[in-house]
Amino acid sequence: MRSVRNLAWAGIGALTLAMASPTVHAQRGSFGGGYGPPLKAEKPPRAFATSDEHYEYLLAQAKGGTRHSLASVPRWDGLWTTAGNTHLEAFIDSPGGLAGKVREGVLTPAYEKAYKERWRQQMEEGQVRYDRLAHCEPPGMPRFLLEPYTHEFINLPTESYLINDFGPSIRRVLIGKKHSNLYGTHSWYGDTIGFWDGDKLVVNSKFLYPADFTRWSPMTSNQFESVEIWQLKKYAGNVERIEVQATFYDRFAFVKPVSVAYAFRRAVDLEKADYRVNHWECEQSTNAYLDEKGVSNFHLPGEKGFNDARGATMFPELPGQTRDPIYNTTLTPTSTQEERSR
Amino acid sequence: MITRFKLASVAVAAGLLIAASAEAHHSFAMFDRNTEIVKSGTVVRWAFNNPHSWLYLNVRNPDGTQTLWSFEGASPTGLIQRGITGDTFKPGANVTFMYCPLRDGRPGGAIRVGQARRRQLCQPGGRRLQRQQGEHHALGRPAQAGRYFTGE
Numbered sequence: 001m002r003s004v005r006n007l008a009w010a011g012i013g014a015l016t017l018a019m020a021s022p023t024v025h026a027q028r029g030s031f032g033g034g035y036g037p038p039l040k041a042e043k044p045p046r047a048f049a050t051s052d053e054h055y056e057y058l059l060a061q062a063k064g065g066t067r068h069s070l071a072s073v074p075r076w077d078g079l080w081t082t083a084g085n086t087h088l089e090a091f092i093d094s095p096g097g098l099a100g101k102v103r104e105g106v107l108t109p110a111y112e113k114a115y116k117e118r119w120r121q122q123m124e125e126g127q128v129r130y131d132r133l134a135h136c137e138p139p140g141m142p143r144f145l146l147e148p149y150t151h152e153f154i155n156l157p158t159e160s161y162l163i164n165d166f167g168p169s170i171r172r173v174l175i176g177k178k179h180s181n182l183y184g185t186h187s188w189y190g191d192t193i194g195f196w197d198g199d200k201l202v203v204n205s206k207f208l209y210p211a212d213f214t215r216w217s218p219m220t221s222n223q224f225e226s227v228e229i230w231q232l233k234k235y236a237g238n239v240e241r242i243e244v245q246a247t248f249y250d251r252f253a254f255v256k257p258v259s260v261a262y263a264f265r266r267a268v269d270l271e272k273a274d275y276r277v278n279h280w281e282c283e284q285s286t287n288a289y290l291d292e293k294g295v296s297n298f299h300l301p302g303e304k305g306f307n308d309a310r311g312a313t314m315f316p317e318l319p320g321q322t323r324d325p326i327y328n329t330t331l332t333p334t335s336t337q338e339e340r341s342r
Numbered sequence: 343m344i345t346r347f348k349l350a351s352v353a354v355a356a357g358l359l360i361a362a363s364a365e366a367h368h369s370f371a372m373f374d375r376n377t378e379i380v381k382s383g384t385v386v387r388w389a390f391n392n393p394h395s396w397l398y399l400n401v402r403n404p405d406g407t408q409t410l411w412s413f414e415g416a417s418p419t420g421l422i423q424r425g426i427t428g429d430t431f432k433p434g435a436n437v438t439f440m441y442c443p444l445r446d447g448r449p450g451g452a453i454r455v456g457q458a459r460r461r462q463l464c465q466p467g468g469r470r471l472q473r474q475q476g477e478h479h480a481l482g483r484p485a486q487a488g489r490y491f492t493g494e
Contacts, residue, residue, distance in 0.1 A: 081419075127371040134368035150419050165419070166367075166393070215369060269423035278392060278418070285391045288368035296369035300412050300450055301398070309391045329387040329433050331398055333410050 032148060032265065033084025036239040041086045041261040044227075044247055048257070051225035051249045055193075055204040058227070062202070065176065065195030068157050074199045076153040076232055076242060079275065083241055083265035087146055090260050091115070091218055098122070107218055111253040115218045122216045129295045131215040136282035138167045140188035140211040142220060142248060145228075145262045150270060150277055153230075153242065160194065160201060165277045173203050181207050186222050201230040221252035241265055284323075285309030302333025366417075367393045373442045373452045382438040383411060390418050390428035397431060397453065412450040413441050 033039070048054035059065060068074075091107070092100035102116050121128045133139060139147050149166035160173040173194040181191055186207045194203035206225040212218065228246040235241070244262040248254065267275075287307055291297040299306040308331060310324035322328060383399030395415040400408045415421065418428070431437060441451035 125371065126375060127369045129369055129371050131366070131368045136367075148420075149417060267419075267423070270419065273422050273427075275419070275422055281392045282367065285389070286367070286393070288372075295371045297372045297446070298412070298414070298444070298450060300448055301410055309396070310387060310389050324387070327387070327433050329398075331387060331410065 032082040035083040035265045036235050036241045036263070039084055039086050039243070039261040039263055041090065041259045042245045043259045044257070048249075051204055051206060051227050051247075054227045054247060054249075054257075055202070058197070058202050058229075059195055062195060062197035065202075066198055067176075068196050070157055073155045073157050073196070074201070074232060076155060078152075079267040079270050079277075080151040080153060080242065080264040081267040081270070082146070082148040082151075083263040085146060085260060085262040087213060087217065087260050087262070090258050092119075105255060106258065107253055108255060111218060111221075118216060118218075127296075128215040130290050131296070132212070133215075133282075134286065134288035134290070134296060136286055138188040139164070139169055141171070141190060141205055141208050142213055142224065142226060142246070143211060144169045144171060144189070145244060145246060145260075146213055146217075150267060150275070151264055152277065153264075155201070160203075163277075165280065168280045171205070173201065179204075179206060197229075199231060203228045203230065218253065220248075221250050223252050224248065224250040239265075281309060283307075300333075301331040370452065372444055372446075374445045375442050375452075378440050378442055379451070380438065380440050381411070382436060385431045385433050385435045385437060386410060387433065388428065388431035390421075393417055395421060397437075399437070401449070409449050413439075413453045414451075415453045 044054055045057075048057065088100070091103055093103045094100060102112065102119050104112065106112070107115055118128050144162070144164055144167075147164060147166045147169075149164055151165075152161070152163040154161040154163070158175050160175065162171040162173065163169065169189065171189050171192050173192045175194055175196065177193045179191050179193055186209050188209050188211070190205050190208040192203050192205040194201055196202075204225070204227050208220075208222065208224050210222045211220050211224070213220070226246055226248050228244050230242060230244050232240065232242050242264040244264075245259070246262065247257050247259045249257050284307055287299040287305075288296055289299060289305065301308070310329065311322065311331070313321045313323070315321050381399075381401060383401035386398040386400055387396075389396040389398070394417060397413045397415055399411045399413070401411050402408055421427070439453055441453050443451040
């Protein structure tokens with residue numbers, strides 16, 4: 001009885017915590033929006049045909065950029081999480097959010113058609129049927145900017161590391177460099193160069209794989225490129241936010257460049273909990289797959305294809321090979337489940 | 343009194359196993375998000391792993407046998423911010439919570455009831471369940487919800 005009562009109080013306390021959590025979706029299309037003043041996407045000062053042209057313009061405006069030392073480079077230490085974006089406002093018409101319609105004329109006809117099908121699934125079926133990340137593809141760019149989870153931003157005079165534990169995703173921003181592509185192909189995070197303009201980090205990414213913004217968002221092509229301006233801003237009420245003004249170029253997907261604002265706030269709850277960023281475990285833990293109906297489903301314990309995230313390694317005969325060393329649990333499916341899997 | 347304690351234990355799951363489906367790396371098309379059920383069982387494993395946590399329970403069947411059920415929860419980072427860690431559900435513990443079942447009837451579902459705050463439980467998108475703010479009982483299966491709240 002005492003344990004039940006303790007559980008009850010734990011539950012009440014936990015619920016209180018949850019209700020107090022700051023996950024308010026005040027801004028359409030936001031992940032963690034509503035933290036700080038509304039975000040507004042800023043278009044470039046003039047039209048540019050390419051991301052190269054845009055980046056070079058900004059570099060010239062900054063007179064070659066600010067050369068920071070280790071002492072002067074802006075510090076964005078700690079853990080961060082998403083704090084909203086204007087993403088859907090760029091692609092969905094009023095009333096926006098999940099109640100709007102795909103805005104016509106933003107995407108090229110082929111990409112608009114593909115996006116309308118995704119949006120139809122989202123609206124009519126409640127979910128897009130499949131997400132490419134279900135088979136553990138990296139989020140890539142531009143999805144890096146929108147996905148939540150835990151971020152770290154480490155600035156050094158010659159390089160910045162923009163990290164999301166989702167994937168994991170690491171963008172290396174090489175300060176003062178020119179683009180290089182020794183692989184002769186594209187990749188999930190491509191090549192990113194940048195410069196400092198005072199406390200603003202200006203970056204240019206290119207050589208990216210075709211990807212998407214999210215599964216309910218438009219897809220992007222292998223010609224997707226970005227110019228982003230990152231800046232830590234402070235507002236009244238002790239609001240601290242890293243804001244990213246991004247302009248995307250994609251001659252296959254967009255009719256003209258698209259500008260979106262993203263934001264990140266400090267993950268205070270995670271820091272208080274003494275959280276450690278862990279390694280991404282998708283390949284050993286995911287059980288999502290695309291079934292014969294073209295819809296996402298799961299492999300359950302005992303079924304062919306099930307990945308036991310906390311099971312043994314491929315050397316179970318050796319001692320100490322379980323991935324569950326503290327509780328040492330095993331999953332024993334029932335006979336019913338075993339029959340179903342045969 | 344027992345009913346109140348059970349309600350609170352549901353609140354643990356309801357308040358803490360939050361997962362905005364938008365955060366997931368996979369679609370939630372496999373879940374029937376218009377149905378929410380209350381279930382009790384014994385923890386076999388609390389797999390607090392990325393990208394999603396999984397709670398495995400042995401649930402007793404009417405004929406006395408047990409079935410291993412699998413329930414997907416939110417990501418560890420999302421849960422830690424709400425006080426849930428890898429030690430929260432220990433093997434052998436009895437838990438009660440709400441979930442949205444797999445559409446195909448296999449023994450599994452999604453624990454995604456934290457969105458109750460927005461008057462929706464499993465349904466992350468535009469369609470909303472008819473639910474009054476402040477309620478914590480299951481939807482779609484009122485018989486089970488009723489049984490739960492009467493403490494049976």
